Amino acid sequence: MSHHARQTTFKSILPTAGPATVLILFAFPALAFFHAAPDIEGGRVIYAARCASCHGANLEGQPNWQSGNEDGTYPAPPHDQTGHTWHHGDAMLQDYIRRGGQVVLNEMGVDFTSGMPGFGDVLNDTEIAAVLDFIRSTWPDRVRAVQAERSSMEAITP
Numbered sequence: 001m002s003h004h005a006r007q008t009t010f011k012s013i014l015p016t017a018g019p020a021t022v023l024i025l026f027a028f029p030a031l032a033f034f035h036a037a038p039d040i041e042g043g044r045v046i047y048a049a050r051c052a053s054c055h056g057a058n059l060e061g062q063p064n065w066q067s068g069n070e071d072g073t074y075p076a077p078p079h080d081q082t083g084h085t086w087h088h089g090d091a092m093l094q095d096y097i098r099r100g101g102q103v104v105l106n107e108m109g110v111d112f113t114s115g116m117p118g119f120g121d122v123l124n125d126t127e128i129a130a131v132l133d134f135i136r137s138t139w140p141d142r143v144r145a146v147q148a149e150r151s152s153m154e155a156i157t158p
Helices: 003-031 040-050 090-099 101-108 125-137 141-156
Strands: none
Touching (some): 090 125, 090 141
16 A cells, blocks of 8 residues: 555544544533433432431421531522522532532632541432432422523533
């Protein structure tokens, strides 16, 4: 095969390989922000086992959750539409669950004492996403839409 023949072959492949390479390079990082179909039932099971003891079996939170305890922490808030979970994007919520509230708040420079422990040693990212799928499934459409918008803004904000 001559040198010219190899160049022609390479040039004929390049238009196809170029766009495919670009697609692959951009698709994989984007997948970090999205997971497969929501696992609402799996999330419900994990929530019941790991979250309900503090946040309530019906996501109702603890009584007086907006009033501080003597130790400076606050009772666990509700995860239903009456709480503030939906005010945050998915990345922040996943990080909060994974590493615990105090670590995340300290890094954000928020002066607040969180009693939320981290669950990263017992739940993987897929399980954490499933818990959030379950919580989101209980919200009305308008609340889910607001939270989805916050998540999309969070994904593009450094």
